Amino acid sequence: MLEGILIGLxxxxxxxxLLVVIGGCLIGTFIGMLPGLGPMSIxxxxxxxxxxxxxxxxxxxxxxxxxxxxxxGGSTSSILLNAPGVAGTxxxxxxxxxxxxxxxxxxxxxxxxxxxxxxxxxxxxxxMIFAPMLSSVALLFHSAEYFALMIVGLSAIAAFxxxxxxxxxxxxxxxxxxxxxxxxxxxxxxxxxxxxxMDLQSGFGFITLAMAMFALPEAIFLVLKPxxxxxxxxxxxxxxxxxxxxxxxxxxxxxxxxQGFFIGVLPGAGATIASFLGYAVERNIAPKHEQDEFGKxxxxxxxxxESANNAACTGSFVPLLTLGIPGSGTTAILLGxxxxxxxxxxxxxxxxxxxxxxxxxxxxxxGNLVLxxxxxxxxxxxxxxxxIPRNYLIPFILFFTLMGAYIGQNNATELLILVGFxxxxxxxxxxxxxxxxxxxxxxxxxxxEDNFSRSMQLYGGVSFIWxxxxxxxLLVLAVVLVLLPGYRAMRAKRAV
Amino acid sequence: MALxxxxxxxxxxxxxxxxxxxxxxxxxxxxxxxxxxxVWPSTFPKVLSVFGVVASLLILLGVEKGEEKxxxxxxxxxxxxxxxxxxxxxxxxxxxxxxxxPVGFLLSTSLxxxxxxxxxxxxxxxxxxxxxxxxxxIVWYLVQEVLGIYMRPLPMFxxxxxxx
Numbered sequence: 249m250l251e252g253i254l255i256g257l258x259x260x261x262x263x264x265x266l267l268v269v270i271g272g273c274l275i276g277t278f279i280g281m282l283p284g285l286g287p288m289s290i291x292x293x294x295x296x297x298x299x300x301x302x303x304x305x306x307x308x309x310x311x312x313x314x315x316x317x318x319x320x321g322g323s324t325s326s327i328l329l330n331a332p333g334v335a336g337t338x339x340x341x342x343x344x345x346x347x348x349x350x351x352x353x354x355x356x357x358x359x360x361x362x363x364x365x366x367x368x369x370x371x372x373x374x375x376m377i378f379a380p381m382l383s384s385v386a387l388l389f390h391s392a393e394y395f396a397l398m399i400v401g402l403s404a405i406a407a408f409x410x411x412x413x414x415x416x417x418x419x420x421x422x423x424x425x426x427x428x429x430x431x432x433x434x435x436x437x438x439x440x441x442x443x444x445x446m447d448l449q450s451g452f453g454f455i456t457l458a459m460a461m462f463a464l465p466e467a468i469f470l471v472l473k474p475x476x477x478x479x480x481x482x483x484x485x486x487x488x489x490x491x492x493x494x495x496x497x498x499x500x501x502x503x504x505x506x507q508g509f510f511i512g513v514l515p516g517a518g519a520t521i522a523s524f525l526g527y528a529v530e531r532n533i534a535p536k537h538e539q540d541e542f543g544k545x546x547x548x549x550x551x552x553x554e555s556a557n558n559a560a561c562t563g564s565f566v567p568l569l570t571l572g573i574p575g576s577g578t579t580a581i582l583l584g585x586x587x588x589x590x591x592x593x594x595x596x597x598x599x600x601x602x603x604x605x606x607x608x609x610x611x612x613x614x615g616n617l618v619l620x621x622x623x624x625x626x627x628x629x630x631x632x633x634x635x636i637p638r639n640y641l642i643p644f645i646l647f648f649t650l651m652g653a654y655i656g657q658n659n660a661t662e663l664l665i666l667v668g669f670x671x672x673x674x675x676x677x678x679x680x681x682x683x684x685x686x687x688x689x690x691x692x693x694x695x696x697e698d699n700f701s702r703s704m705q706l707y708g709g710v711s712f713i714w715x716x717x718x719x720x721x722l723l724v725l726a727v728v729l730v731l732l733p734g735y736r737a738m739r740a741k742r743a744v
Numbered sequence: 745m746a747l748x749x750x751x752x753x754x755x756x757x758x759x760x761x762x763x764x765x766x767x768x769x770x771x772x773x774x775x776x777x778x779x780x781x782x783v784w785p786s787t788f789p790k791v792l793s794v795f796g797v798v799a800s801l802l803i804l805l806g807v808e809k810g811e812e813k814x815x816x817x818x819x820x821x822x823x824x825x826x827x828x829x830x831x832x833x834x835x836x837x838x839x840x841x842x843x844x845x846p847v848g849f850l851l852s853t854s855l856x857x858x859x860x861x862x863x864x865x866x867x868x869x870x871x872x873x874x875x876x877x878x879x880x881x882i883v884w885y886l887v888q889e890v891l892g893i894y895m896r897p898l899p900m901f902x903x904x905x906x907x908x
Contacts, residue, residue, distance in 0.1 A: 647856060
């Protein structure tokens, strides 16, 4: 291993690759900040540049840097504008945005930077140690377990996002899953619920839905009730976090970096589930008085998803690098880039081309350090976006919302769908229906149905539920997660 | 009836229509050999529709009674907020969506940003003009030239004239 680390360091620390990783992180951060442009689209856009470099190590280092930068940039827009352009940073807005509203934007961004750095670094250490072993763990999971794991993820989301109204959150989750069935699925290869409309053949766009459910209602609420933006003049008054705060988030970061990494290893799970599960777990294990702070600006509520999503990003490289299986859309694009560069990721990559394998891992350390060093001093400038007068900022948010949907689908009809869904999102927000479960249900819907169908085919029915103990265990966990808030509320009532 | 129950009623309708399609019409065209499969294209939607109907009914019947929370904005007092501005901006977005292709990116975007600021109460015309024009051009350049996504910059009749 030591030899590999040295080879990796030698490659990653060359001047060209250092510049590549710095450039990648910066590009990723700034583009990732724009709501609507997630890591997947940014990486897709960067592929021609990466391939033109000719060197597979440099190309992968560039794309990995962009990936990390985009996740960090996405957190920034989640915190400052409540406009997550990336599903993996939706959970960061739950507490990050309330903190920004309370005038603690600087503190929130500092916590995000530190938690991201720690999550990414711990993830990279774990990747280095466990990569060969973890690939075999991921192989143990069959479709039935993936399906059950997604149910656990969705139940956890419904349990915490509902804030005492779990049924509303469950209904939103089901609505998201229903929306995911619209269009042509990969498994059945026939259009469903399209009502003969051609534009619905490929289903609803994720970015459009994300924009409609988050950025658009938020911008319209800012119009309805002018406040927040520029209330503190956009000045970041308090960048530092106190020693007590650091002590309180340290165990959260440690736990969630490890949990996030292992969730990231599982194909299909990734940063989104990791961040939501991380948030849910930390909320559930927090003392009662701290639980009430979640969703209102809790530093633990911000540190948990931030460290988990970065660690999960690192974890998602495990199946890609060791098995050649992409665990997420983003790593699927990376796989495409590698194949274009005549590199075949898989178990033999470590043996045949160790310089690529180790250079990528080493560049993860460097990338995380670059993000921390560059972004912490840049935080006051990044947060200047708050100082832009409302009269200018709101049209720009609306415009970027429209552009996100347009670039994502390259179709003007998508803009009308965006406004339509946006109006629905506003109505749901008025009635206090939680919107994140809808979006997560939508993202996981396709994968969930694929795994469900594969399990059904394999077992000739639903017997996979009781014939596979791990599946059964996960499904029981999901039921417990859904019933737990109700049970807690009942106990609290009895205690009164 | 509170808004959340009205919404539950609408969602119940959607789930019923969705369920009806899944249970009764979707499998009509299914090939005979595909019918022998344990899983059909309608299997997952059927499960979802049942869950959707049950959850909507639970909300509609008020089984899960929580305290009625008023969010950031109380929809019952909507007239007290800047509703007109919000509606005009939503309308402006629809107009933008319809005009983007025929009018071209540069004109429609700069007008969208200009009118958007105007609706919100901005009256510094020169500043508005400079910001909207420069932002429009920068975004167009980045999207078209750097990202390589084609966006017609000028109105359709001008491009046709140039083409002719």
